[in-house]
Amino acid sequence: MTAIRHALSITRDADFAQWYQEVIASADMAEESGVRGCMVIKPWGWGIWERMQALLDRRIKAAGVQNAYFPLFIPLGNFVREAEHVEGFAKEMAVVTHHRLIADGKGGLVPDPEAKLEEPLIVRPTSETIIGDAMSRWTQSWRDLPLMLNQWANVVRWEMRTRMFLRTSEFLWQEGHTAHESRDDAMAETLRALEMYQAFAEEDVALPVIVGEKPANERFPGAVGTWSIEAMMQDGKALQAGTSHYLGTSFADAANIRFQDREGSQQLCHTTSWGVSTRMVGAMIMAHGDDDGLRVPPALAPFQVVIVPMLREDDGDAAILEYCAGLRAALLQQSAFGEPLRVLLDAKPGKAAAKRWDWVRKGAPLIVEVGPRDMENGKVAVLRRDALWNLDNGKPAFDFAAKDEFVTNAAAVLQQIQQFLFDEAHARREANIVRDIDTIEALDAFFAADKRYPGWAEVQWSRPEGGALDKVVEQLKARKLTFRNVPLDAEPANGACLFTGEPAVERIYVARAY
């Protein structure tokens, strides 16, 4: 086994946070904008988000949820109606106070004191209050229910410490908002959205997730219950990749979302909300990236196959480009994941080897190089991004395939790569979960400071509430640990609570988290 010269300057092992930044920069996905807390999403990063949007939107529509669009601004008086909700968000919002600028007499501009808003507007941090207001107009009768809406939008939460894709002041997401006749209906929708997120994460993002309920201290402000999908990153930390909330009737009460029930009396709706954001792009990077850069699951890749012609800037180039164009046309006739393949012929000037490494760092699933000899022999040189290296000689593991055979097999190979990424992430997660911790000492040993990537502990607990829960959460916080969720499909509890010593009622995940 020979040493490999990886395409990044830093490895995951050396410094995971630095590695994350380098993946984003070298894959040309995004960059800091110069505007506090806001990022610029560059075409490759945006293309991946567009794919996520398309695939998740299809799932949302298939469930009968309708897209709509609601205002960016929320009048302050509207926002403050749900008390707990305000408490949770009031500390981190962009506040619009003026609607005009005026010359400051020094060549600059300042907010015009004459144009001060009577009531400040906040830039939506989430839209329960503004959509609830519309719902109150739209639900008259049980016949109007369920009312199931979704919007794709930007939201703003003022963040002091930001990290690209993971925590930015402005971020993009979809937020589903539904209203129902009963608790049961609303709970069923809450869990349907959760399962939809699981399917999206696992099938589209190739990201295995643990599905479960958040403990009370991690609930969405104002919610009765919050459920999440949690994914393990390669540094062992957890990332909450989507949430679904059962809001009970408190938001309906605050916004006056009522309906006439089947018996003719007025009732409050039971509402839900659920969201997945550009954070998922960060999750994808940290779950699948390697020391050569990003690896994009084929279902999400803006280009699944990139063809790199080896041009010599001479008369032979035209023939190679024609051969490559024919290859692209043939690949476009193939389908994977129910859609025609997405294929780029990268014919821009530049050395083939440099382009190859650019596409490796960008994580294109299949990179195909074509030189004069390949063309003569009717062949192509194929690199699989998920099996980049020949471990015997430390060189790129090109597969020299007949062109037609490659075309015929391309879709199947892309499906294999998708599966490989999922399996690899799943195996890594399972290898890094412990389920037999039954003392705080054992927990401390598992999360010992010198263990860099300790993974997650699934422990048994008694589901303490109120002050008792706060105490446990503080205990964890002192260890830089958090509760993730109570997995829906866990084994029943059969021991004592790790924290209270009382009989355990269920299992819960403990981990460091993003």
Place this chain on the structure above:
Amino acid sequence: MTAIRHALSITRDADFAQWYQEVIASADMAEESGVRGCMVIKPWGWGIWERMQALLDRRIKAAGVQNAYFPLFIPLGNFVREAEHVEGFAKEMAVVTHHRLIADGKGGLVPDPEAKLEEPLIVRPTSETIIGDAMSRWTQSWRDLPLMLNQWANVVRWEMRTRMFLRTSEFLWQEGHTAHESRDDAMAETLRALEMYQAFAEEDVALPVIVGEKPANERFPGAVGTWSIEAMMQDGKALQAGTSHYLGTSFADAANIRFQDREGSQQLCHTTSWGVSTRMVGAMIMAHGDDDGLRVPPALAPFQVVIVPMLREDDGDAAILEYCAGLRAALLQQSAFGEPLRVLLDAKPGKAAAKRWDWVRKGAPLIVEVGPRDMENGKVAVLRRDALWNLDNGKPAFDFAAKDEFVTNAAAVLQQIQQFLFDEAHARREANIVRDIDTIEALDAFFAADKRYPGWAEVQWSRPEGGALDKVVEQLKARKLTFRNVPLDAEPANGACLFTGEPAVERIYVARAY
């Protein structure tokens, strides 16, 4: 010819502005949000915008433009760099001054004085300045050019008088931003975008447009030249439905967008920008709607065919629903406009006739009703939205077709409807343009106050500049008239300028406008 009982309570002729509001409300497209100047776009309106996005996005990508995403907020200092640009926008922007709220001691919240931003942020009214900032980092060499970017985003311009879709404080759009080596390249891109908008308007929205250059007084603030597509609404007014700007080098100078040219010296880029917004939805309504409500061009319709089963709430319903489901499945196998048909089986409770009129008001291109007798005879009752009435008896003009025949012909009929809407709008426009006005008196007569829908006048002018242009614009303003554009494909000038009496150099449209 019998009197027809139309589906709206008001006709276009009686009050066009009221009619517009009723179309939007009765088609369930949008409503006022309660947030000043902001609207809620409801599922049917949003579905149409989603279709517009999909079709225009395809055209944008086909031109090699890449989508990306830039911050919602622009630091004030960044915005003020291009002086003319500031002058044009400074009067109508949302200004963020604080990033936190605090209790006011009376149960409410106020902006926290401790959390006042050092530099206010403005909510983007357009993104030249923020995207220019990124371009300055991304263009090093002529090899990086052209740099062609687009974003789909919300923008905010504080508007005092708003009208749904036409003028709202927050609106949605795409904004293309490109940087080039030379004036010629940038001008070519400006006109390419303009032609793309024409094709989108005419082929997708079935909206004939006049393509031309805006006069200097209507230029985008800071631009060297602005071009537009202008559409005639049914009240004869003009609506600017898309613009494309050649920005010269002034934005590049302000944002420092430079590149090393082929000879090795530093040059400023020539930039362009171009945009189409949710205003296009308003244009579609006012170009195609009739006294029965909205008519959606089939290429844009979220559902092109709506199947309404005639249910009797008895045992026979199951068979009808099955028949309708089979019809839907068969239609989904058909394609129009290069995509599978979009077909809804409206099986929700309610009278078929009530549902029929709902879909008429929503403008679904084909409404298909199926009752027990239709089913027995293997037939369907088809209403074409563009030929709704039997003018002889004043009743809906149902076509009783064999089911299989309807399925086979549906795509062709949809294409015909698309063409019909275009042809009708085109004929109406041409019938309402005058080209022989050569005195101000004739202009006044054409736009006389008692002529409700006078249309447009194409007049000859000498292209005055500076103060001379201002004088002419004032003359028009006093008549509530505006210049629209100098059409690219007009006959050459051959007379005197209507305004200055000097030899005319070109033709320009004069109209009332939205």
